[in-house]
Amino acid sequence: MPAPTISTENLTRRFGDLVAVEDVNLSVAPGQFFGFLGPNGAGKSTTIKMLTGLLAPSAGRIQILGLDLVSNMVEVKRQIGVVPEGMALFGRLTGSEYLNFVGRMYGLDRETAARRTAELLDFMQLTDQPKALVTDYSHGMQKKLALAAAVIHGPRVLFLDEPFEGVDAIAAGTLKTMLQRMIARGATVFLTSHVLEIVERLCTHVGIIHRGRLVAQGSIEELRAGVEARSGDLPVAVGAASGEKLTLEQIFLLTVGGSRSNGQELSWLG
Amino acid sequence: MHRPVPDGRGRPSSTVRLSEDDREMTPSLSLAPHARQQLAAVAELRWRIFANSLGTFRGRMELASRIFLALAFVGGGIGGAVGLGGAAWFVLARGNAEWLGGLLWPVFLFWQLFPLMATAFTQNVESANLLRFPLTYRLYFLIRLAYGSLDPATVVASLWLLGIDIGIAVARPSLLPWATIVLLTFALVNLALARMLFAWLERWLAQRRTREIMGIVFFLFILSFQLIGPLAAVYEHRPVPETRILGRKISNAQRPLPPGLAAAAIAGAVGRPLGAGGVGASMLPFLLLVSYGIAFLWLLNFRLRAEYRGENLSESAGRKALSVALPAVRLSWNLPGVPGPIAAVFEKELRYLGRSGPMLFTLIVPLFMLAVFRSSETSEGLFTHAPGLTFPLGAAYSLLLLTNLSYNNFGADGGGTQFFFASPVRFRQIMLGKNLAHAAVFCAEVGLVWIGTCLLYRPPSLGVTLATLAGILFVLPIDFAAGNLFSLYSPSRIEAGVFGRQRASLTTVLASFVIRGALFGGAALLFWFSRGYANSWLEVVIFLLPAALACATYAFALERVDGMALTHRENLISSLGRRSGA
Numbered sequence: 001m002p003a004p005t006i007s008t009e010n011l012t013r014r015f016g017d018l019v020a021v022e023d024v025n026l027s028v029a030p031g032q033f034f035g036f037l038g039p040n041g042a043g044k045s046t047t048i049k050m051l052t053g054l055l056a057p058s059a060g061r062i063q064i065l066g067l068d069l070v071s072n073m074v075e076v077k078r079q080i081g082v083v084p085e086g087m088a089l090f091g092r093l094t095g096s097e098y099l100n101f102v103g104r105m106y107g108l109d110r111e112t113a114a115r116r117t118a119e120l121l122d123f124m125q126l127t128d129q130p131k132a133l134v135t136d137y138s139h140g141m142q143k144k145l146a147l148a149a150a151v152i153h154g155p156r157v158l159f160l161d162e163p164f165e166g167v168d169a170i171a172a173g174t175l176k177t178m179l180q181r182m183i184a185r186g187a188t189v190f191l192t193s194h195v196l197e198i199v200e201r202l203c204t205h206v207g208i209i210h211r212g213r214l215v216a217q218g219s220i221e222e223l224r225a226g227v228e229a230r231s232g233d234l235p236v237a238v239g240a241a242s243g244e245k246l247t248l249e250q251i252f253l254l255t256v257g258g259s260r261s262n263g264q265e266l267s268w269l270g
Numbered sequence: 271m272h273r274p275v276p277d278g279r280g281r282p283s284s285t286v287r288l289s290e291d292d293r294e295m296t297p298s299l300s301l302a303p304h305a306r307q308q309l310a311a312v313a314e315l316r317w318r319i320f321a322n323s324l325g326t327f328r329g330r331m332e333l334a335s336r337i338f339l340a341l342a343f344v345g346g347g348i349g350g351a352v353g354l355g356g357a358a359w360f361v362l363a364r365g366n367a368e369w370l371g372g373l374l375w376p377v378f379l380f381w382q383l384f385p386l387m388a389t390a391f392t393q394n395v396e397s398a399n400l401l402r403f404p405l406t407y408r409l410y411f412l413i414r415l416a417y418g419s420l421d422p423a424t425v426v427a428s429l430w431l432l433g434i435d436i437g438i439a440v441a442r443p444s445l446l447p448w449a450t451i452v453l454l455t456f457a458l459v460n461l462a463l464a465r466m467l468f469a470w471l472e473r474w475l476a477q478r479r480t481r482e483i484m485g486i487v488f489f490l491f492i493l494s495f496q497l498i499g500p501l502a503a504v505y506e507h508r509p510v511p512e513t514r515i516l517g518r519k520i521s522n523a524q525r526p527l528p529p530g531l532a533a534a535a536i537a538g539a540v541g542r543p544l545g546a547g548g549v550g551a552s553m554l555p556f557l558l559l560v561s562y563g564i565a566f567l568w569l570l571n572f573r574l575r576a577e578y579r580g581e582n583l584s585e586s587a588g589r590k591a592l593s594v595a596l597p598a599v600r601l602s603w604n605l606p607g608v609p610g611p612i613a614a615v616f617e618k619e620l621r622y623l624g625r626s627g628p629m630l631f632t633l634i635v636p637l638f639m640l641a642v643f644r645s646s647e648t649s650e651g652l653f654t655h656a657p658g659l660t661f662p663l664g665a666a667y668s669l670l671l672l673t674n675l676s677y678n679n680f681g682a683d684g685g686g687t688q689f690f691f692a693s694p695v696r697f698r699q700i701m702l703g704k705n706l707a708h709a710a711v712f713c714a715e716v717g718l719v720w721i722g723t724c725l726l727y728r729p730p731s732l733g734v735t736l737a738t739l740a741g742i743l744f745v746l747p748i749d750f751a752a753g754n755l756f757s758l759y760s761p762s763r764i765e766a767g768v769f770g771r772q773r774a775s776l777t778t779v780l781a782s783f784v785i786r787g788a789l790f791g792g793a794a795l796l797f798w799f800s801r802g803y804a805n806s807w808l809e810v811v812i813f814l815l816p817a818a819l820a821c822a823t824y825a826f827a828l829e830r831v832d833g834m835a836l837t838h839r840e841n842l843i844s845s846l847g848r849r850s851g852a
């Protein structure tokens with residue numbers, strides 16, 4: 001079995017009294033398309049920030065590509081690409097200036113950075129307004145640019161925090177194509193998303209975090225089997241017909257206990 | 271029922287059938303009960319925001335500041351009212367009622383200009399928030415008209431008008447009713463104009479390009495105040511008839527404007543009751559004043575209606591054409607001998623600076639000030655007595671203007687700061703790139719100041735030039751080292767393209783003053799000490815020794831930046847990255 005690309009041991013983060021992430025033990029194998037799911041406030045963004053060096057863990061250990069993150073911060077960052085929450089763009093550069101800048105920050109020479117910038121802008125269909133500043137881009141264009149910046153140096157691991165949030169179907173299609181190409185060339189992708197249909201279609205493996213704790217991890221089939229094995233009645237509780245396969249959304253709801261009773265009503269809506 | 275639907279820019283483009291709900295949103299002539307509830311809800315919202323803000327220390331400090339300011343405004347309002355009332359009594363008692371215009375102009379200017387200065391060009395999103403709710407247009411108009419009408423400028427200016435009214439009444443009791451009507455109308459015209467200006471400013475500030483243009487106009491406007499002194503000095507020495515001609519020209523020019531019309535309407539009624547030939551002299555300017563008010567309200571209505579209909583002020587870049595070939599991308603800058611990441615940061619900093627209109631204009635201020643000092647210089651002026659100080663003082667002033675850049679390195683980066691932590695580049699390299707860019711800007715600025723000094727005064731001596739440059743070598747590294755620390759410890763987000771809230775944090779600004787005070791004091795001491803030897807080269811050597819020490823201090827501090835940045839990364843990211851992509 002190959003050494004995991006991403007692994008954590010008892011990863012914990014506290015903000016004062018609040019434990020945002022507690023004893024998370026993740027393991028993501030090379031080449032996996034890993035979806036990291038959880039309800040709002042579960043600790044997804046906190047975890048991804050710690051995995052990318054944007055936030056210091058309170059306790060625990062992180063290894064990326066077999067390297068300890070804390071002691072090999074720069075080397076690890078050279079190997080990874082990140083689309084963080086908020087995208088981390090420089091609004092007053094044009095798209096090409098931004099990609100050129102990012103390329104050089106990752107150590108590409110000027111010619112390589114310019115060539116890849118041109119290719120990425122073309123691939124992401126961001127060539128219409130070469131003089132437009134990033135701050136004037138639409139949200140979808142900014143997402144595409146952020147993903148382009150994350151892959152310009154050819155990372156071996158890609159971390160994406162909500163890459164499909166606020167993105168239209170056309171832009172989402174472009175992002176998905178890009179991610180699938182990354183997987184095809186052997187990269188590992190770790191993403192958080194609330195769009196479970198996309199995660200189900202793209203991801204081979206899933207981790208579910210709830211109230212700061214990792215409550216499930218494995219392939220979607222493994223998770224489905226695990227949920228079904230726990231109780232035969234559960235699928236019915238989330239509306240699945242007998243013999244029908246549970247969707248990722250149903251697995252998710254059953255795992256985090258998020259399904260509401262049908263009897264619950266709003267007084268004025270009946 | 272059909273109503274035009276705006277095409278996204280407030281223009282009607284097609285018609286649709288209105289539902290019953292939609293019909294409620296069309297303007298009506300009366301305030302329905304639910305409209306009163308909405309007004310009450312808006313008032314309660316304002317109260318809740320205020321009350322909740324008191325839960326924080328900052329909110330309580332804000333309240334204390336407001337109380338202090340309110341007392342100051344009331345004091346200014348009452349004091350001004352007494353002064354203006356006395357002046358009104360004086361001009362009427364002397365039979366110079368037409369001079370009332372001279373009293374109404376300050377009121378007018380204060381009423382219109384003070385709110386613009388006080389709000390410092392910040393964006394107001396209140397209207398967008400209000401429009402989410404089912405308000406009728408009439409109610410929306412009323413709320414926008416009333417919103418801000420009780421601001422300090424209105425209160426103070428109203429007190430001043432009351433003072434003028436009382437002064438008129440004391441001097442000419444029979445004039446009181448008419449003067450009250452005219453001054454009340456004048457107040458309403460001011461109110462309508464102020465609201466109208468704000469509504470249009472909001473629209474222009476809603477988009478980046480128009481916002482930057484407005485910022486530059488505002489900046490030039492502020493700078494133009496600096497010219498009042500030199501201009502006054504110019505006319506002070508002109509012969510009296512020439513000054514009188516200018517005064518007459520100004521007097522004629524102001525007559526058709528609201529303060530001139532209000533003054534004319536009151537002056538026309540002096541000694542001529544309205545029914546006895548005073549009608550033409552009083553009513554015509556009064557009606558013109560009223561027509562100003564109507565025009566302002568119409569312009570306000572025009573703007574608010576566009577807002578209400580849902581105009582599209584999106585700044586998103588639209589799609590123009592499909593690409594057929596790879597776009598031509600320019601190579602990034604090549605700085606010989608400088609590592610790629612440092613060169614990338616250097617280039618990024620200068621591109622940011624080049625696209626920040628306000629920042630660029632800040633950089634021409636030293637030259638502008640040199641010109642202002644030159645034009646107002648008298649025989650007792652500092653630079654006349656000590657011309658050798660012009661260049662060093664100009665250079666020191668240039669450094670002060672760099673505070674926003676060098677003491678708040680990441681302020682303009684906003685959410686982009688997060689990228690620096692995600693990238694495989696050490697923070698010392700990022701800081702070095704930024705410092706090099708700021709040093710380049712400063713050197714260019716010092717070069718401009720030197721040229722300005724040569725052109726406006728006389729070329730500084732070689733000794734002064736070299737001593738100043740050596741002094742810069744002493745001051746700049748320590749200043750940058752301190753700036754780097756404060757950039758990490760006390761970051762403050764700034765918008766590079768707009769005016770208002772463009773300062774580093776108050777703590778940083780105060781600290782920078784203290785540090786620079788010490789540095790400039792040290793440099794001045796060295797300058798004084800070295801002058802004693804009357805040898806230019808010795809002066810340079812005397813400065814170069816502490817400069818070497820300063821460079822070592824800078825290098826020492828830079829070595830420690832990586833650890834500090836990691837320690838403060840959460841604060842930096844959260845303080846600077848609250849809005850994405852900006």
